[in-house]
Amino acid sequence: NAGVMQNPRHLVRRRGQEARLRCSPMKGHSHVYWYRQLPEEGLKFMVYLQKENIIDESGMPKERFSAEFPKEGPSILRIQQVVRGDSAAYFCASSQNEQFFGPGTRLTVL
Amino acid sequence: AQKVTQAQTEISVVEKEDVTLDCVYETRDTTYYLFWYKQPPSGELVFLIRRNSFDEQNEISGRYSWNFQKSTSSFNFTITASQVVDSAVYFCALSERYNQGGKLIFGQGTELSVKP
Numbered sequence: 082n083a084g085v086m087q088n089p090r091h092l093v094r095r096r097g098q099e100a101r102l103r104c105s106p107m108k109g110h111s112h113v114y115w116y117r118q119l120p121e122e123g124l125k126f127m128v129y130l131q132k133e134n135i136i137d138e139s140g141m142p143k144e145r146f147s148a149e150f151p152k153e154g155p156s157i158l159r160i161q162q163v164v165r166g167d168s169a170a171y172f173c174a175s176s177q178n179e180q181f182f183g184p185g186t187r188l189t190v191l
Numbered sequence: 192a193q194k195v196t197q198a199q200t201e202i203s204v205v206e207k208e209d210v211t212l213d214c215v216y217e218t219r220d221t222t223y224y225l226f227w228y229k230q231p232p233s234g235e236l237v238f239l240i241r242r243n244s245f246d247e248q249n250e251i252s253g254r255y256s257w258n259f260q261k262s263t264s265s266f267n268f269t270i271t272a273s274q275v276v277d278s279a280v281y282f283c284a285l286s287e288r289y290n291q292g293g294k295l296i297f298g299q300g301t302e303l304s305v306k307p
Binding site: 114116122123124125126129137140170172174176179180181182183184185187 | 228234236237238282293294295297298299300
């Protein structure tokens with residue numbers, strides 16, 4: 082009964098590189114959410130996806146950030162041309178009812 | 192707009208003390224859901240409880256209890272006889288629904304330190 086899987090757990094990128102964060106939801110869950118936790122802050126909603134559809138992206142930065150949840154495979158949060166301010170913990174949650182969170186990906190931008 | 196306030200940034204107690212974590216919320220929705228999550232030092236988020244706006248019964252689970260007061264828009268969390276393993280950051284959250292798109296609005300979190 083695997084929980085929500087996220088990889089990598091830690092990711093280091095230099096400014097200007099791309100970061101790809103992966104999230105595999107719990108078995109049977111078709112809803113995925115991404116949240117960001119900046120240092121010393123709470124979690125902020127970024128985007129909500131169902132299979133092949135972005136339902137709510139009201140929390141996504143307008144530029145450089147994108148998310149997908151293809152028919153097959155994990156959900157991907159992609160950050161292009163990373164900057165130091167992108168350094169944060171990125172959490173994925175999946176649900177049928179309650180949201181269960183993955184362990185997070187800690188992104189460090191050098 | 193929805194908002195969650197956890198005014199206590201840090202709390203430090205000695206083991207076996209009782210401790211209450213405060214949570215105040217704002218919403219215009221008549222139906223909403225409240226949650227508590229625990230984030231231990233290892234960093235993962237652990238679901239603790241969900242409460243519906245139309246159910247004001249308090250809940251007890253072992254050493255944990257929750258007090259939902261709609262009149263004061265509060266959803267406080269009490270740990271009785273605290274233990275060192277309770278040391279973590281605790282987040283209160285609000286959602287207009289708890290399934291199919293219910294994005295969570297989190298408070299800033301309260302860092303609880305339980306000393307032996």
